[in-house]
Amino acid sequence: MERKISLFDAIRTMRAMRRLKPDPVPDELIREILEAAVCAPSGGDRQHWRFIVVKDPETKKQLQIRYQRAFEDLKARFHAAPPPPGKTEAQKNRMLAARDHLTEHFHEAPVLIVCCLDGDSGSGVGAGASIYPAVQNMLLAARALGLGATLTNRHLLYEKEVDEILGLPKEAHTFAIIPIGYPLGKFGPVSRAPVDDVTYLDRWGRKFE
Numbered sequence: 001m002e003r004k005i006s007l008f009d010a011i012r013t014m015r016a017m018r019r020l021k022p023d024p025v026p027d028e029l030i031r032e033i034l035e036a037a038v039c040a041p042s043g044g045d046r047q048h049w050r051f052i053v054v055k056d057p058e059t060k061k062q063l064q065i066r067y068q069r070a071f072e073d074l075k076a077r078f079h080a081a082p083p084p085p086g087k088t089e090a091q092k093n094r095m096l097a098a099r100d101h102l103t104e105h106f107h108e109a110p111v112l113i114v115c116c117l118d119g120d121s122g123s124g125v126g127a128g129a130s131i132y133p134a135v136q137n138m139l140l141a142a143r144a145l146g147l148g149a150t151l152t153n154r155h156l157l158y159e160k161e162v163d164e165i166l167g168l169p170k171e172a173h174t175f176a177i178i179p180i181g182y183p184l185g186k187f188g189p190v191s192r193a194p195v196d197d198v199t200y201l202d203r204w205g206r207k208f209e
Contacts, residue, residue, distance in 0.1 A: 010143045013187045016095075017148025018102035020181030025110045029145050033113070033180070036141035040133035049134050052114040052166055057107070062165045063155065063177065064107035070157040071103045085193035102150070102179065109179035113138065118172045128175045135176050148183030151176050 034051055042049065054060055078099070083092040106112075115138075117131050135151055142149035153176050155162050162174060199208040 005144055007140070010140050012189055014139060014143045015185075015187055015190055016098075016150035017183040017185060017187075018098040018150055018179075019184040020105075020109050020148050020179060021184055022108050022110060023182050025147065025181060029147065030111055030113075030180070032145060033138050033141045033147075036137040037115075037134040040137045042130040042133070046119075046130065048118045048120075049131055050116040050118045050172060052116065054112040054114060054166075055110070059165065060107040060109070060112055063112065063162065066155050066158040066161055066165075067106045067152070067177075068103055070154040071099075073157055074154065085197070086191040091191060098185075102152075106179060109181050111180045113178045113180060114166060114174055115176040115178065116168065116172050116174050118169075131175045135178065138178060142178075142180055143187065146182070147180055148185075149178050149180045151178060153177070 030053060034053075037049065037051065038047065040049075054063070078096065083089050084095075087095070115131050115135055117128070139149050139151065155174070155177055159174065163172075166174070168174065196208065200206050201208040
């Protein structure tokens with residue numbers, strides 16, 4: 001398949017796609033996404049990321065149950081929050097509706113990729129620093145392949161249960177689950193706050209021009 005999308009086009013149109021078709025995704029496309037993941041940097045070049053490709057319906061359903069339970073724990077906070085920067089109230093409501101859809105249909109995504117670190121994964125602000133660059137590469141690769149994907153980590157509220165479902169050893173930890181499939185919606189420009197609103201020069205508060 002010929003790729004006609006540039007890196008910056010992928011970045012600017014990589015919407016979180018939470019509505020996915022149940023159609024199977026070819027293994028060769030999943031492998032391309034994983035190959036993009038292992039091109040990412042990691043702390044000390046340890047490359048201690050590990051990925052679990054989940055296609056078994058029962059395993060996906062067990063993960064969805066925990067994902068739904070975590071949603072119930074967090075629902076009030078989601079609805080009370082103001083619209084994210086760069087978004088209107090209507091856009092926020094559409095995002096929440098898509099989130100609700102993903103919560104109910106999480107197990108129907110053709111593929112879930114669980115992103116883990118094996119061994120020391122850091123702590124505090126450094127936790128996950130060696131896995132999230134790989135996650136971003138995967139999201140961009142999915143976009144380039146015309147596949148929908150989104151970063152989720154709500155399952156971490158029930159991390160021990162998820163670890164048991166997936167058979168993780170005690171030294172391994174999950175950080176994200178990425179549902180992947182062909183999107184029901186369309187890709188398009190992401191809405192974000194302007195660069196000038198979030199960037200300073202040399203020190204906090206000094207305008208970057």
